[in-house]
Amino acid sequence: MKRKNASLDALVVLTVLLVSAVYLLPVYVMALTSLKTPLEITQRRYLLPGGAPHLENYATSLGLVFPSMVNSSIIALTVTLLSLVVGGLGGYFLSRFKWRIAKILFVLVSIALFLPYQVILIPLVQIVAATGLALTHAGLIISYLILNVPLASVLMATFFFSVPRELEESAEVDGASRLQIFFKIVSMAALPGYASTGILVFIQVWNEFLIALTLSTPYTETVQVKLTEVKGSFVALYNLQMAAALITVLVPLMFFLLLGKYFIRGILAGALKG
């Protein structure tokens, strides 16, 4: 579709400038503010750095959010691993067993994929409260696992589709069982798919707020809930608030910047083939 054209290039340049302003300004101001003192912020020179950068804001904010980052890491990592196991098995079933029950499962998974959390929130609270799971990370882990397995299954199924059948057929001739084929051949060939799915699930769990807000206790408070507390007070400590937000966003952003390829493939797999 590429054609050389001056007016088109001008339009592209204009778009680049506009999009850059709209997408860079918020983070730019945020980063600058996180390095200022409250007094420097009141000078309202938001586009300019203040005096010397106050890195101690980050130490203070990290002290505030660190326990919640540990909680979120435990929860998100466990959910990611378990979702990959269950989603890998389920995805293989959806992609290889063309039975009527697979079709029914697929419809149920599609509905579950889009299920608004609100409609299962109250039972979830009941279960977690009644079983005492709220006091440990297990409550949130199980909740997120149930909610993310449908996504993981669909994503893994789309990745398994692109694994050539010939690999499996020759192993089958050699007498390997379906499980051996799944673990030794298909899963190995679909490792990038596991990476994409894992990143997507991890980011989803790390960023989730509604379930965390209702289920987390002082022992299990997640980063998103903690951030609302840092923002919460009426004496807005913008510098700490911005530093805390930047620290917590660093984790998913690292995945995005370092493993962006897998992140993008995950989104596209979920979108285009599912």
Add this chain to the structure above:
Amino acid sequence: MSTRRSSRARARAAEAAVFALPLLIVLVILFGMLAWTLYMSVSNWQGTAADYRFAGLTWYRLMLNQDRFWVDIGNNIRWLVLGVLPTTVLGLLLAYLLELGSIRGVEAYLRTLILYPAAMSFIVTGTIWSWMYQPDRGVLNTLLRAVGLDALTSGYTTDVTSAIYWLILIFVWQFLGIAVLILQASLRTAELQEMVEAATLDGASRVGILVSVIVPNIRGGILIVVSLLLISALKVFDIVYIVTFGGPGYATDVLALFMFIATFQQHLVALGAALGVVIFALAFAATIPYTIYALERWF
């Protein structure tokens, strides 16, 4: 012979069970909770202790008689229309421009730039934009005043009539990247490229090609983007919670926030369940076209 075949079928079923069972258990729990909520919405549960006595449609009737419910429905419709349409159209235009553009490096730069908010939580974007919007000390008004454009300053999310639109703008900002990404991928199919080549040789204009060749041929991609945005706009909670908490007054309240407040702050659990059912019904209806499309492509 037949016993051997049946024992093999049984072995195959056992293998299938290993793959399907964990997923099946999760789905049973999920849909069990859905049914539980459905029943709760016709129970008489108010207060902190569970009360499963059947109350019929009492709480639905109460819900329908609340002004707040209708304000929320209106607001949710605004979210659905303004969160989905502009994002899809802008996403399509940007994706097309990126495909046409011939300046090297531009594509990768722009794509990364508009996609990074997709990795951030609504709480973080809400935190940033709260401060951008803050009326007297916020970034936007300060910058506007600094360049003498006082007339353009605004109350943003504190202004009763326009608050909701400023909230929706945050959503558009955050989801535009995903829309571009998906639409761009659907622009890149070989068949479509050929059709565009042919139309170009026929002397069709770029806008003409976009409208009459590209759009009809990427309906699948558009359907996916629209469904994804519809569902995300419908269950929006975090942005409203962190930026306005439904205020000023009820001006930016949405069903999801009402559901949360009714259930966990007012302890009208049956009402909360009824609101949850309404949200689910809307989400279900919104994704029917997508589910049918996906099912056709899958089987």
